[in-house]
Amino acid sequence: MLELKEIQKFYNPGTVNEMCLFDHFNLKVEKGDFISVVGSNGSGKTSMLNIICGSIAAESGQILMGGRDITRDKEYKRNVKIGRVYQNPAMGTCPSMTILENMSLADNKGKFYGFSRGTNKSRINYYKEQLRQLNLGLEERMDTKVGVLSGGQRQAMALLMSTMTPIEFLILDEHTAALDPKTAEMIMELTDKIVEEKELTTIMVTHNLRYAIEYGNRLLMLHQGETILDKKGKEKEEMCVEDVLKLFNEISIECGN
Numbered sequence: 001m002l003e004l005k006e007i008q009k010f011y012n013p014g015t016v017n018e019m020c021l022f023d024h025f026n027l028k029v030e031k032g033d034f035i036s037v038v039g040s041n042g043s044g045k046t047s048m049l050n051i052i053c054g055s056i057a058a059e060s061g062q063i064l065m066g067g068r069d070i071t072r073d074k075e076y077k078r079n080v081k082i083g084r085v086y087q088n089p090a091m092g093t094c095p096s097m098t099i100l101e102n103m104s105l106a107d108n109k110g111k112f113y114g115f116s117r118g119t120n121k122s123r124i125n126y127y128k129e130q131l132r133q134l135n136l137g138l139e140e141r142m143d144t145k146v147g148v149l150s151g152g153q154r155q156a157m158a159l160l161m162s163t164m165t166p167i168e169f170l171i172l173d174e175h176t177a178a179l180d181p182k183t184a185e186m187i188m189e190l191t192d193k194i195v196e197e198k199e200l201t202t203i204m205v206t207h208n209l210r211y212a213i214e215y216g217n218r219l220l221m222l223h224q225g226e227t228i229l230d231k232k233g234k235e236k237e238e239m240c241v242e243d244v245l246k247l248f249n250e251i252s253i254e255c256g257n
């Protein structure tokens, strides 16, 4: 279980540009939840993920993971249990390293001197097996530098790499946004498969309302740092893209857009 309790987040505190994004924000994520998060640009989605992962600190409030207070834990420490995939496929992989080196690096996340340990023959076969399920032929190109791969190929690798160690939480920030429709579909199906197989508790930010409706057991909409929609289980299943669009339109009229 993951819980954000009474989170307050200011940007540029104490300056003329001070902005309060979250004012006593709360979120309770149950084990096994797959939450789709939608919301307009600037509504606080990435900031929420950054606070969960420890990439930015909140001014006040508490973050609990499995009942343990992790509010003061550094990002690298939280990352042992969290896998994250970003919008930009370049973020999750290292371009100057080969496919093999990238897989090995991910496999040894959090370990010292892990890099050399990761490259024995049986491990290489394991990486190839993992890559084979992508159906992109990457298992035949282990010595290719990742920098020459396409965005979709890199994102597929980023997803594999972020879920290779035994994590509990998967954090996805518009991870299909930079991909063409067919590749985006492939990455979404792969995401769903990995989430189910590894029983990952997942938070997926997306602007693709169809994905938000189709995937996951819970749907959140953020607006100006607040949750304005939270539908679970059957209630979520009954929602359609038009319902979410309607809500989007209502809030943008309210904001004068």
Ligand SMILES: Nc1ncnc2c1ncn2[C@@H]1O[C@H](COP(=O)(O)OP(=O)(O)OP(=O)(O)O)[C@@H](O)[C@H]1O
Binding pocket: 011, 012, 021, 039, 040, 041, 042, 043, 044, 045, 046, 047, 048
């Ligand atoms: N480092 C920062 N310094 C100042 N303001 C910031 C910073 N990061 C985010 N903000 C502001 O906080 C608000 C929320 O930003 P955030 O990136 O969380 O939005 P988002 O919902 O992820 O938007 P998008 O859909 O465009 O990715 C925005 O108004 C943004 O300008």
Ligand SMILES: [Mg+2]
Binding pocket: 045, 046, 047
């Ligand atoms: Mg964002």
